[in-house]
Amino acid sequence: MNHPIKALNTKTYKFGSKSASSGKLWLTGLLFVMPALVLTLLFDYYPILSGVYHAFYRWDGAQTEKFVGFDNFVEIFQDRVFWISVKNMAIILVSHILLMIPTIVACIVLFRLRSGRSQYLYRLLFCIPMVVPMLVTMLLWQFMYNPQFGFFNQLLDAVGLDEYKQLWLGDPDLALGSLLFMGFPWINTIAALIYLGGLQGVDGSIWDAAKMDGVGPITQALRIELPLIKGQFKLNMVGVISGTITGYGTQLVLTNGGPGNSTLVPGLYMYQRAFGGNTEFGYASAVGLLLFGIALLITVATLKMIKSE
Amino acid sequence: MRKAIAAEAAKHGFLILICLVVFYPLLLMIQMSFKDVGQIIYAFFKVEPPFHFENYARAWKQVYPMIGNSLIISGGTALLSVVVALFAGYAFGRLRFPWKEQLFWVIFAKLFLPGVLNLVPAFVLAWKLGLLNSYWAVILFGASASLPFWIFVMRTFVQQQPQELFECAKIDGAGETQTFVWIAVPLLRPMIALLMINVFIAEWNNYIWPLVTLTSPDKRPITVGLAFLTSSFPGDYGPLMAGYVIATVPLLLLFSLGMRQFVQGLTSGAIKI
Numbered sequence: 001m002n003h004p005i006k007a008l009n010t011k012t013y014k015f016g017s018k019s020a021s022s023g024k025l026w027l028t029g030l031l032f033v034m035p036a037l038v039l040t041l042l043f044d045y046y047p048i049l050s051g052v053y054h055a056f057y058r059w060d061g062a063q064t065e066k067f068v069g070f071d072n073f074v075e076i077f078q079d080r081v082f083w084i085s086v087k088n089m090a091i092i093l094v095s096h097i098l099l100m101i102p103t104i105v106a107c108i109v110l111f112r113l114r115s116g117r118s119q120y121l122y123r124l125l126f127c128i129p130m131v132v133p134m135l136v137t138m139l140l141w142q143f144m145y146n147p148q149f150g151f152f153n154q155l156l157d158a159v160g161l162d163e164y165k166q167l168w169l170g171d172p173d174l175a176l177g178s179l180l181f182m183g184f185p186w187i188n189t190i191a192a193l194i195y196l197g198g199l200q201g202v203d204g205s206i207w208d209a210a211k212m213d214g215v216g217p218i219t220q221a222l223r224i225e226l227p228l229i230k231g232q233f234k235l236n237m238v239g240v241i242s243g244t245i246t247g248y249g250t251q252l253v254l255t256n257g258g259p260g261n262s263t264l265v266p267g268l269y270m271y272q273r274a275f276g277g278n279t280e281f282g283y284a285s286a287v288g289l290l291l292f293g294i295a296l297l298i299t300v301a302t303l304k305m306i307k308s309e
Numbered sequence: 310m311r312k313a314i315a316a317e318a319a320k321h322g323f324l325i326l327i328c329l330v331v332f333y334p335l336l337l338m339i340q341m342s343f344k345d346v347g348q349i350i351y352a353f354f355k356v357e358p359p360f361h362f363e364n365y366a367r368a369w370k371q372v373y374p375m376i377g378n379s380l381i382i383s384g385g386t387a388l389l390s391v392v393v394a395l396f397a398g399y400a401f402g403r404l405r406f407p408w409k410e411q412l413f414w415v416i417f418a419k420l421f422l423p424g425v426l427n428l429v430p431a432f433v434l435a436w437k438l439g440l441l442n443s444y445w446a447v448i449l450f451g452a453s454a455s456l457p458f459w460i461f462v463m464r465t466f467v468q469q470q471p472q473e474l475f476e477c478a479k480i481d482g483a484g485e486t487q488t489f490v491w492i493a494v495p496l497l498r499p500m501i502a503l504l505m506i507n508v509f510i511a512e513w514n515n516y517i518w519p520l521v522t523l524t525s526p527d528k529r530p531i532t533v534g535l536a537f538l539t540s541s542f543p544g545d546y547g548p549l550m551a552g553y554v555i556a557t558v559p560l561l562l563l564f565s566l567g568m569r570q571f572v573q574g575l576t577s578g579a580i581k582i
Contacts, residue, residue: 248425
């Protein structure tokens with residue numbers, strides 16, 4: 001772990017010898033980023049490299065550590081369950097990207113309010129769901145889907161539509177959709193704050209100019225607000241993509257991938273292979289390596305696509 | 310004029326509707342926390358006496374050690390993360406030093422890597438470092454995981470500031486460290502609040518990593534504990550909902566403290582200094 005740091009220091013010294021003040025500046029910069037670099041290398045990159053390495057091993061973290069070449073990958077590609085999890089992940093990814101829209105729309109509407117006081121009030125209200133722990137929200141929605149006393153079936157009972165009562169999370173055909181519906185109307189507080197930050201950079205005269213042109217509300221959004229939050233959109237999009245590919249907390253808590261693998265995602269599959277009884281750490285690392293490739297490809301492609309527009 | 314008022318009313322109507330739908334599950338949680346099983350089954354939508362306050366007493370007995378664990382873990386992670394990200398974000402956004410872009414990309418690229426790839430080896434690393442069943446396992450790994458995103462955000466924010474602000478300080482004879490402390494940190498205050506609140510909340514929400522690393526029940530944070538209680542007491546929803554409400558209170562308090570920083574906005578006040 002020491003090697004990169006040592007190399008950097010020598011380099012600083014060499015460059016810095018040109019002039020004392022700029023050398024000091026370089027040292028300051030390096031000192032400022034050093035803690036971040038050390039933490040990232042040790043606790044983020046070392047495990048990743050270890051994972052890449054052990055993807056080619058049969059490994060349980062203790063006694064067993066045996067090189068098996070590409071055996072893990074061959075096994076994965078022949079694994080029907082893995083492909084089901086990939087299909088589910090693809091559906092979730094597309095949905096999550098589309099579900100970014102409500103937050104953007106809500107932010108634009110909020111920002112167009114005339115009164116600063118109301119803007120402040122709604123921003124505050126948007127922030128409130130964030131104070132509820134994610135896990136509580138999940139357990140709460142798990143309860144709402146509960147077939148006996150959950151909200152949805154109780155509501156159907158109350159309005160006399162009890163023949164439409166469902167098992168929700170217990171129904172293989174509805175489970176994935178139910179998980180995606182969770183959090184309706186999908187206002188993401190962090191994303192909203194980031195968008196509003198971008199919109200705030202607007203000079204007031206833009207609005208007057210738009211008014212004079214007499215453009216409609218949608219044209220105005222396309223011409224003024226959306227270009228303003230393009231950077232913030234990219235930021236959030238990258239977050240959504242990597243979050244969806246890496247995330248499996250919802251599935252772990254609500255359904256554990258069931259019923260019958262209908263909500264299984266690759267991350268959860270890996271978790272189960274590593275911690276669900278057998279310690280198949282090598283196989284899990286191989287699945288992780290594949291996910292790494294998929295995530296990287298999609299994210300880079302997305303960024304390229306947005307950039308070229 | 311009348312058209313403008315109608316447009317304002319429509320905007321308010323839209324936003325109020327969204328808020329109502331967003332808040333409904335939370336209201337449901339609160340009203341259920343005062344009910345017994347019979348009321349939940351037969352009077353689901355009604356709010357009527359008797360209110361079972363003892364649900365909270367029962368829940369508190371189970372939940373308070375977990376709250377303590379979560380406070381230590383989340384507070385520690387937010388502090389470590391904010392200090393490290395502030396220094397790095399400022400340096401990457403403003404200072405000049407060799408390999409700056411490369412080093413930034415080393416950290417930033419982590420953002421694209423699925424967390425799932427490192428779960429298993431990180432577990433083995435924590436195990437080999439003797440961190441299993443210690444708060445440090447969650448704090449160190451949690452802060453490190455939060456860094457790439459927040460360093461990126463801090464860097465972007467520093468770059469977006471009018472650079473004259475920093476230059477002014479320099480002309481007045483301030484060194485880089487002084488500029489950082491006296492100009493950048495106050496300027497970055499909204500981002501500091503945003504980071505601390507978000508990292509604290511992220512850690513408060515962290516489930517999988519503490520589930521795997523904190524094996525003894527007395528170290529369990531609130532998330533792992535609540536999931537455990539929910540599966541151990543199926544159907545006992547009154548006290549469970551009371552537990553969910555209790556788990557929410559610390560974040561609510563934190564949010565009310567940081568609210569002004571949050572809502573004050575991200576750019577206001579910078580140029581007025």
